[in-house]
Each structure stands twice: as structure tokens, then as C-alpha cells.
Amino acid sequence: xxxxxxxxxxxxxxxxxxxxxxxxAAGIYEISCYQQSIVFQSETVETDISKAKIVSDAINKLIxxxxxxxxxxxxxxxxxxxxxxxMDFLIxxxxxxxxxxxxxxxxxxxxINEIYKKVAREEHRVLGILRFSDIGGILYAKYSPDxxxxxxxxxxxxxxxxxxxxxxxxxKRKKAVxxxxxxxxxxxxxxIDNMEFSLNETMIHKLWKQYFTDLAIKERKNINLQFQFxxxxxxxxxxxxxx
Amino acid sequence: xxxNLFEKLRILSDAAKYDVSCVSSGVERKNNTVGGIGNxxxxxxxxxxxxxxxxxxxxxxxxxxxxxxxxxxxxxRVTNPIERATFTPEEVAELTIQFYRRNYIEGxxxxxxxxxxxxxxxENIYRVLELLRYKYNFWGYVHVKVIPGANSLLVQKxxxxxxxxxxxxxxxxxxxxxxxxxxxxxxxxxxxMSIIHNEISRAIEDKSHFKNFQKFVPGGQSTQMIIGATPxxxxxxxxxxxxxxxxxxxxxxxxxxxIPVMSSPNLPAVSTMPPLLREHRLYQxxxxxxxYYFNSAELFTEIExxxxxxxxxxxxxxxxxxxxxxxxxxxxxxxxxxxIPGLGVTSAQRIIKERKNAELSYDSLKKMRTVLKRAxxxxxxxxxxxxxxxxxxxxxxxxxxxxxxQRQISIFEI
Numbered sequence: 001x002x003x004x005x006x007x008x009x010x011x012x013x014x015x016x017x018x019x020x021x022x023x024x025a026a027g028i029y030e031i032s033c034y035q036q037s038i039v040f041q042s043e044t045v046e047t048d049i050s051k052a053k054i055v056s057d058a059i060n061k062l063i064x065x066x067x068x069x070x071x072x073x074x075x076x077x078x079x080x081x082x083x084x085x086x087m088d089f090l091i092x093x094x095x096x097x098x099x100x101x102x103x104x105x106x107x108x109x110x111x112i113n114e115i116y117k118k119v120a121r122e123e124h125r126v127l128g129i130l131r132f133s134d135i136g137g138i139l140y141a142k143y144s145p146d147x148x149x150x151x152x153x154x155x156x157x158x159x160x161x162x163x164x165x166x167x168x169x170x171x172k173r174k175k176a177v178x179x180x181x182x183x184x185x186x187x188x189x190x191x192i193d194n195m196e197f198s199l200n201e202t203m204i205h206k207l208w209k210q211y212f213t214d215l216a217i218k219e220r221k222n223i224n225l226q227f228q229f230x231x232x233x234x235x236x237x238x239x240x241x242x243x
Numbered sequence: 244x245x246x247n248l249f250e251k252l253r254i255l256s257d258a259a260k261y262d263v264s265c266v267s268s269g270v271e272r273k274n275n276t277v278g279g280i281g282n283x284x285x286x287x288x289x290x291x292x293x294x295x296x297x298x299x300x301x302x303x304x305x306x307x308x309x310x311x312x313x314x315x316x317x318x319x320r321v322t323n324p325i326e327r328a329t330f331t332p333e334e335v336a337e338l339t340i341q342f343y344r345r346n347y348i349e350g351x352x353x354x355x356x357x358x359x360x361x362x363x364x365x366e367n368i369y370r371v372l373e374l375l376r377y378k379y380n381f382w383g384y385v386h387v388k389v390i391p392g393a394n395s396l397l398v399q400k401x402x403x404x405x406x407x408x409x410x411x412x413x414x415x416x417x418x419x420x421x422x423x424x425x426x427x428x429x430x431x432x433x434x435x436m437s438i439i440h441n442e443i444s445r446a447i448e449d450k451s452h453f454k455n456f457q458k459f460v461p462g463g464q465s466t467q468m469i470i471g472a473t474p475x476x477x478x479x480x481x482x483x484x485x486x487x488x489x490x491x492x493x494x495x496x497x498x499x500x501x502i503p504v505m506s507s508p509n510l511p512a513v514s515t516m517p518p519l520l521r522e523h524r525l526y527q528x529x530x531x532x533x534x535y536y537f538n539s540a541e542l543f544t545e546i547e548x549x550x551x552x553x554x555x556x557x558x559x560x561x562x563x564x565x566x567x568x569x570x571x572x573x574x575x576x577x578x579x580x581x582x583i584p585g586l587g588v589t590s591a592q593r594i595i596k597e598r599k600n601a602e603l604s605y606d607s608l609k610k611m612r613t614v615l616k617r618a619x620x621x622x623x624x625x626x627x628x629x630x631x632x633x634x635x636x637x638x639x640x641x642x643x644x645x646x647x648x649q650r651q652i653s654i655f656e657i
Contacts, residue, residue, distance in 0.1 A: 128288045214260075223294060226295075
């Protein structure tokens, strides 16, 4: 049986619930990407928060908190097969319990480890390269992450800019973290047009670009290294690389 | 913001680039303020990478480059006819805040030439910190340089507001300092280091006794020395490093490859290439001393007081002490694993962890992403040696050289 879910984490957990309580899952797929299989029947799973909670509690108690975090990070990734990798991992992990994460190189565990690292790496990189602009007193940042890491950034910036208001906009997925007065939330299906900057704002952009260019030591030039750290695809939203 | 700011920033960030410390790590702090801005992350955050590949995490500037000293190796020495500029403390604080708000930086790195006098300059540096912490309520990361010769009270006041402080040791020996920077007395450099060290110890002591204790540079102190400006050997440099780590509980000792800025009978020729590879080897040796339990003396021999440029220090150590190898991966202690060339702390820790589940095979090592390119010559796995050569220093060197040539040729093959 192929289970189809709505793309939410709770939906994914509900599918896992049905795998154990209803019928064994052959695969789990997001409903919008699914192509009807010849071999397996498919069923659309309605997201059920209470069933999802039973699964996530089980992961935390029977496997480990670390495993739960890794599974969540995998869910946030852009990996095409993430649902099935997560399912295969959980089937293995529920059998081996608390020792599961020690089996680092096991064929069911390794993919989860690798994807977690990929998402965590992007999260850490974005904390650094996200660029805000002051638009009428509100800090606004736009970016295009590979993985859906909006939710991972919220706490850090809510603390850093505690008494400011900000918007972090994922232009690929059309969703944003919006923060004001100690509360952040994720808004979906929004579209933000290109912003116009004030004269003062443009001046600060110029100051940063000048600073960024000036501090390079010419005798130590290494463009390849720079590309390694800041791949081309991130540069369109970074002030210092814009014309 | 006025147009003058562009000029000042251009001159004073250009002048600061040779102070290589750029880390924003070592302090963990949440924003527990009312109306304030900023936090600190203990791992540090890299915000940008310049064209020389170095990470940028701080606004690194000089408060002024108008110096009264005449240090021979320095671009900013008083006899050099260059453009001079000076920021006001208010300008520095404002620039820091505006860059910080836009997530360009984790904080400020403030150094300075010696303007008028050490005390006068240090007062201004303190003023910047005072503005940032109390007027702007800014609690991001701030690292300031201490001007040698500034009075101790000023040093102490500053340390209560800064996350990290540095006094540059500049050169590896008293003699070279006397020749190249005669106005900088060794005592004036060591005294503030000592004050900082004592205050840090006091703060740590207070922390265990009192709930509300006075913090003092929670990120510790660091220092920097120029390498390649004098004939001092790597052995001398690293021995000094080791002493600084031991005696002043230094967090980091930074090395800055000498970039020739003028001709002088006491300095390398202006056409000399900066010793970047040597600097890299020194950092590798520094890492071995701090994370791999190496002693600086172990990296040198009686006849060779400099690090090898062709092979990294750990490889050279292993080749010189070949009788300690091969090491069996499944039986070695953590310290023994750390001595294997090409094996880092992460791999060593992972090996220890995985060994609890099952005996490791060569394949499982590869699956764990352990880099075996160099390690394979120095280990056995389940008793088997995968080095494809005799356990002989010259034979191993030849193997590695040949593999490197093959790798370079393969880049050009279609």
C-alpha cells in the first residue's frame, strides 16, 4: 500500500502510524508528486495530530531524542526520497531501540545521518549569509535555501533581534518567518515583490560592499576557496555580490 | 551618515587586514536585555568569505592609523607617507550596530595604531565599548586589542565589557622586537597579558562562589606574531606559543605571514613571497599541540628546527618515529589514534564509538568517511596492512609523491 500525505510533518507521522496499525506501507509519497503505481494501491492519509503525536512520542521514548531530531531534519530536506528513507530508518530503529544511533554506518541509518548533516550544514551557513535590509524600520531578508530550513532559523534571529521586527522570506517556497514582540510564526503562500531601498539603506549597502572588497589580501587571492564556502547559487541575495 | 565615512572605512579597514584573528567563537550568550540587540554563539558564525578565502565574521577596523611609533615591518609606521584617518568612537559604534542589524557581522574587532599615547588610545577604545554596551545596549561579540603600555586600570575596565582581548606579541624573540620595533618594550607587552590572565582567573574563581560575579573577557585572550620577518626558527616560534598557552592560558596564538611592505637591512627583500605554506604548517602544528596532545618538542629534531614544507607535521612525526607503527585500529587508544597521519579528531572519536558495536574492517572505515589516503601506511585493520609498500619512511614518501603526481596527471586526462 502506498500512503499519500499532505506534505506536513504530522501527515508523515500519521502515515507511519497507519503502517503499524493498519496496513504495511510499501512507500510514502507526497500527494502532489505521486504517480499512480501499477503494483500498489494508494490511499490518501488524512493528517491526524493525535496519531502523529503517538508516533513522535514513541520515537523519543523508544529510540532517542537525537533520532527524532535527525528524522525531523530529514523531513525538512529537499531529498526526493526522504519519506521512504525515514520510514526504512524508523522500522529498523524501532527494532533496535536506544542503541540505534550508534550504528552510524548501517545502510538504514547512514542515509539519515548524511541528510541530517546536509541540512544542518545549510542551516549553519545560512545563519551567516542571510542578509537583512531595513525597510521602514522592519528588517527584511530574502533567501533561496535548498532545504526547507525556515523553522530552524526562527529562534536564533528572534533572540538576536529580540526588540526588532523582521521577515525572513524563502522566495522558492513562498513562505516566511515573521517576528514581532517576542513571537514568531511561519506564513505560507505569500508573495513579496522586489523591495525599494531608502537612500540611507543604499548607503549602508555600499559601505558593506566597500568593506568586504577592501579587506581581501591580494597576495592571498583564492577564488576557488571562496566558491567552496559561498557557492554561486547563494550569491544573488547577498549584498556584497549584487551590482 | 556622511561621505567622510567611506574614506575612513576604506583607509582603516585596509590598515586592519594584517591582524588575522577573525574568530567570533568562544562565548555563548542569549539576549537577556531589555530593549537590547545581539547575542553570541559559542561556535562562532561566518558571515562572509572574501576573495582571499578568509572568513569574515566581524567588522575589523583600526580606530586610527595615525601612529607615533616607527615599527619597521608596519605599513602604518610614522615615517611612512600614507593616508591617515581616525574614527570617532561614535562612528565606530554606529557602524557596528548598522552592520550587525543587517546580519553582516557577529560583532566588532577593534585595533588601533598608537595615537598620541598608549593611554589616550586605550581610552578611546574603552569609549567605543562603553557606547556599544551602555548606549546601544549591544551584546554581540566584541574583541579589542590592548595597547602595550596602557595603564592597568584602563585594561581592567575594558576587559569587563569585552568578549575577548589581545595583546600582540608581534615577534618571537626579545632581540627581533628590539631591532624591528624598538619602541615596543617586551615588558609593556607581557604586563597587560599578565593582568588579563589574572583577571580571567579571578572571574572563573568568582563564578564558582557567587551567583552574580563580574565577568572578564569570557572569550579569553589571544595574541599574534608575525612569521617570516626574522630568521627565527619554527621551533622557537612554537616553543613560545606553548609557553603562552601554558603561562597565560591563551585561547589562541595567531600567526601572520610577513607581507613585505618596505625595504630595510633588517627585513626580507620586498620581492619575497609571503611564507603562506610555512604559516599553514605552523597552524597545523598549533592544532597538534592543542587538540592532539603533542608537545612542541616532539615536532622537531636536533638538526631540523623548522617544519617540513612538503609533508605536514604529523606525517613527519610518524615517519621519524616509524617504530611506533603500524597501529591496529581496533585496539589503539584514543591518544594513539590521534597520532596517525591523516586521521583527525572526528574520525578518531567515531572509531572509538563504532568499535563498541563491532570490530572495524577496512570497508567500514571507508564507509565512515575516514580519509585513508595517508593513514593507510601507518595502520593495520584486523591485523592486515593496506599500505602497499614497506613500512619504511623513504618508501612511504615515494609512494605519496607518486600518488600525488598521478592525481595531478589525471586532472588533465580527458
